[in-house]
Amino acid sequence: MKHAWLVLMFLLPSALPAQIVEVPAGTVLPLQLDTGLNAEKLVPGKVIRGVIMQDIPHTRIHRGSHVYGHVIRVNPSRIEFTFDTLRVKKQRVPITTNLRALASMLEVDKAQIPLEIADRGLPPSQSTTQQIGGELVYRGGGHVMHGPARVGEPAPYGVIARTQSNPPCRAVVAHNHRLQALWLFSTDACGLYGYDNLAIEHYGRTDPIGAITITAKSGKLNIRSGSGILLRVQGS
Secondary structure (H helix, E strand, O other): OHHHHHHHHHHHHHHOOOOOOOOOOOOEEEEEEOOOEEOOOOOOOOEEEEEEOOOOOOOOOOOOOEEEEEEEEEEOOEEEEEEEEEEEOOEEEEOOEEEEEEEOHHHHHHOOOOOOHHHHHOOHHHOEEEOEOOOEEEOOOOOEEEOOEEEEEEEOOEEEEOOOOEOOEOOOOOOOOOOEEOOOEOOOOOEEEOOOOEEEEEOOOOOOOOOEEEEEOOOOOEEOOOOEEEEEEOOO
16 A cells, blocks of 8 residues: 555656646736847748746746747848747747837846946845836835835846836736836836837737837847847737
8 A cells, every 4th residue: 555655646746737827918028038130130930039037926937938939020120020929837828918118238237237336246136226217226125216206126136016107108908907027127118228220110019919010210120139128918
């Protein structure tokens, strides 16, 4: 009988079904691009990938998970693409997303450098930094501040807060009032940061839903890997 129980205990975990990863509409996904978007080198159908940079509250999505997409159309000054698949461990979850904000690799780097020279000898968990969009993060017992207003809290690898309205970006989508993982972005971050030569033609929130279009005002379009992007899971 003892051996029978040991066999059952060994087999039971593998017999349990994998827990389904759910991604509520309105959830923000903070990514760092693994794939550069150089319009001269891309072709329609090319797979693109980003890495989730912070655990997503109230979900089973953890830092290091991946979001995949593909190029829809491209020419040297315009790219249309989508992010439509979330991979968490071995699960692939279809999603529909739109764009909230896109920041250059330089902006991503700046947001991680302590503001005060005296803070630069401190561990990241105790320094003060400025988010992409301008908000200040006071770690080591402080808060996330938008001017005099407290808007969020520091968290491992980022911040936790509720998004704020900054047209055309909305504060709340699909009645999702939960706290969101914003990584290095301010609560009202919306649009482009560090890309003066680019413009967002389509955020993907309206038809064609999920299709994000970026254009170059002049010259050629090149968004480097290492850039930061805030996606939002589509809601009605």
